Amino acid sequence: MASLWEYANPVKFMKVSGWLMPVTAVIAGAMIVVGLIWGFFFTPDDFRQGSTVKIIFLHVPSALMAINAWAMMFIASLIWLIRRHHVSALAAKAAGPIGATMTMIALFTGAVWGQPMWGTWWVWDPRLTSFLILFLFYIGYIALWSAIEDPDTAADLTSVLCLVGSVFAVLSRYAAIFWNQGLHQGASLSMAPGTRMDWSYKGPLYICMIGFVFLFLALVLAGTRTEIRNRRIKALMIRERATA
Amino acid sequence: MIALLIRDLRLAFRAGGGFGLGLGFFLILAVLVPLGVGPDQTTLGLIAPGILWIGALLACLLSLDRLFALDFEDGSLDLLATSPIPLEGVVAIKALAHWLTTCLPLALAAPVLGILLNLPGPAYGALILSLLVGTPALSIIGAFGAALTVGLKRGGLLLSLLVLPLYVPTLVFGAQTVTRAAQGLDLTTPLLLLGGLTAGSVALLPFAAAFALRINLR
DSSP, X not given: OOOGGGGGSHXXXXXXXXXXXXXXXXXXXXXXXXXXXXXXHSSOOBTTTBGGGGGHHHHHHHHHHHHHHHHHHHHHHHHHHHHOOHHHHHHHHHHHHHHHHHHHHHHHHHHHHHHHHHSSSOOOOHHHHHHHHHHHHHHHHHHHHHHOOSHHHHHHHHHHHHHHXXXXXXXXXXXXXXXXXXXXXOOSSOSSSSOOSOHHHHHHHHHHHHHHHHHHHHHHHHHHHHHHHHHHHHHXXXXXXXXO | OHHHHHHHHHHHHSTTSOTTHHHHHHHHXXXXXXXXXXXXXXXXXXXXXXXXXXXXXXXXXXTTTHXXXXXXXXXXXXXXXHSSSOHHHHHHHHHHHHIIIXXXXXXXXXXXXXXXXXXXXXXXXXXXXXXXXXHHHHHHHHHHHHHHHTTOTTHHHHHHHHHHHHTHXXXXXXXXXXXXXXXXXXXXXXXXXXXXXXXXXXXXXXXXXXXXXXXXXX
């Protein structure tokens, strides 16, 4: 019976991710292209917001991945701390910069949309504020990874930081809501009955969101593979120095 | 454990221990803000609660990198780790010593600086109360950050980068308590949330900090 943990073996992981990465990358590319073209060119303008509304096809998926990247880091850190699988720690490391970039894309597209719609690039709205704070958490996480030389110590300490940081990130989110009632609209997509968004918008939005999930997967796999190769190079160099 | 507390307090009070540095920093900040913002009394009164809380937070941050660093360098942290006291207890005691030498004086000095910043009358009690309730969280969160960075050569700046985002909820609830008091509103909700935050941090973070210390001592 094959167990999920077999993929924690670097050799097996490299073998599987070797074909999984291109596949996810192609799916991600295709879905994002289809979703964006459908959304940008074959969707009618909003009657009040005009064509500016179409930035949601980038804004919502990147915001989704900004949060889920941290969630993935949280799970990967837990797996590292409990089961000590190196691949898991390296995957968390790879997800850090990707999540930070997603957060930046979400903040940037939000600012570009907010300028014509709200009349300002930035307001201290709870959602905007908590995203900025999330970005700070990403920066701290990445900085701690790069500051420590020993890879196992770095993996341990960043994992603890990720776990504690998750709690405080959630606390900050609710503190920000308490602190200021915002300008940002509520969730546009919801499981609750009653349609809020027409399918001509929902269709491309869902496609873009799935595309971004695959994009994130492909990037994390690529980053993890790079980290594993880096370790192998280091091991080889040490071995060569020992024999020379 | 009491012996350790007394030792840490003595070290802090002696020459070179850095006691009073935080207070001095807090005072300078309260002087610099009106110089930067302008002497308008109403503006100062509006921003005073936030400035006082940010000042206390930064002054608290200032002394954090000494929390474990000196003991780590001269090896006494190794001794403490192998002593019969659990490392979690050591962390809690060190955070308590930090709170007594840094944050408690800040909380007591804050009303004086409140006068400088024209803090509205009803807010003084809330200022002291919120600082007394909220700053233990700052000390223990800081102890966690210090434990993460204790092994690093240039840990100081990284420490602020790691700790300041963690301070966000405490700052929000603390400053909200004082602001609400200044506006004559009910301050029970933010004060209770602040207390909950402190209680949760004090209960859980010593374990995270001790875990990080053990990794760094490996």
